[in-house]
Amino acid sequence: xxxxxxxxxxxxxxxxxxxxxxxxxxxxxxxxxxxxxxxxxxxxxxxxxxxxxxxxxxxxxxxxxxxxxxxxxxxxxxxxxxxxxxxxxxxxxxxxxxxxxxxxxxxxxxxxxxxxxxxxxxxxxxxxxxxxxxxxxxxxxxxxxxxxxxxxxxxxxxxxxxxxxxxxxxxxxxxxxxxxxxxxxxxxxxxxxxxxxxxxxxxxxxxxxxxxxxxxxxxxxxxxxxxxxxxxxxxxxxxxxxxxxxxxxxxxxxxxxxxxxxxxxxxxxxxxxxxxxxxxxxxxxxx
Numbered sequence: 001x002x003x004x005x006x007x008x009x010x011x012x013x014x015x016x017x018x019x020x021x022x023x024x025x026x027x028x029x030x031x032x033x034x035x036x037x038x039x040x041x042x043x044x045x046x047x048x049x050x051x052x053x054x055x056x057x058x059x060x061x062x063x064x065x066x067x068x069x070x071x072x073x074x075x076x077x078x079x080x081x082x083x084x085x086x087x088x089x090x091x092x093x094x095x096x097x098x099x100x101x102x103x104x105x106x107x108x109x110x111x112x113x114x115x116x117x118x119x120x121x122x123x124x125x126x127x128x129x130x131x132x133x134x135x136x137x138x139x140x141x142x143x144x145x146x147x148x149x150x151x152x153x154x155x156x157x158x159x160x161x162x163x164x165x166x167x168x169x170x171x172x173x174x175x176x177x178x179x180x181x182x183x184x185x186x187x188x189x190x191x192x193x194x195x196x197x198x199x200x201x202x203x204x205x206x207x208x209x210x211x212x213x214x215x216x217x218x219x220x221x222x223x224x225x226x227x228x229x230x231x232x233x234x235x236x237x238x239x240x241x242x243x244x245x246x247x248x249x250x251x252x253x254x255x256x257x258x259x260x261x262x263x264x265x266x267x268x269x270x271x272x273x274x275x276x277x278x279x280x281x282x283x284x285x286x287x
Contacts, residue, residue, distance in 0.1 A: 063095065069108045082112050117157050123159050124162050
């Protein structure tokens, strides 16, 4: 969800999501930036936002990004703070915790992963991808390196494994080899997920064939592949989500209305912004 979208706007389309696309694996609720900007720019309580959305969308899992010992902040926090945050987030409605460390330093994940296991939540451990496992001359970040990480995360209690490809370096056949390698020796409960900004529909279909159980996407195009691209590319195939075109169109239209409201709030649209504010009210904290 966009870092500047108000809770008011999210709640406006929450019912459409719950009713029209109940087959979604999860909805992304928080990360470091979204938690921070809710307070810093929107002057809203992110905990209250979570509880209200949970009440509106009871049938889809909520997921968050968790930066290991950094939680949703920018410093290393004591283990008791990390555990307390996870416990409170789970009690407020969070279901899936995607835990990662940007350097794949596993000790930074331990406290958060153990805390998730003490709740009803699901622990999705993420491996940050870099390098190129298809290039045999690159020895540091090889397939062996990632398989070793995957096995260690399994021993630490991960329920899911994510390939976190934020730099867009993981090409289709690298994902093919990576998921093939990581599946060796893992129980059925251990699944593969992929996330990244630059891949297209064929890339994700390639991942699907290699048992990548879900992909993280947005509802509209920004710097990531839009959900619509994945939805249409997978239609009438073994990877069809089954949500239906009509249902998706309803959700997309709701998102367009929110985008129009967001444009009203930009300084270069002063007259239009004033008309929007007159009808829906200004964002909290706006002059």
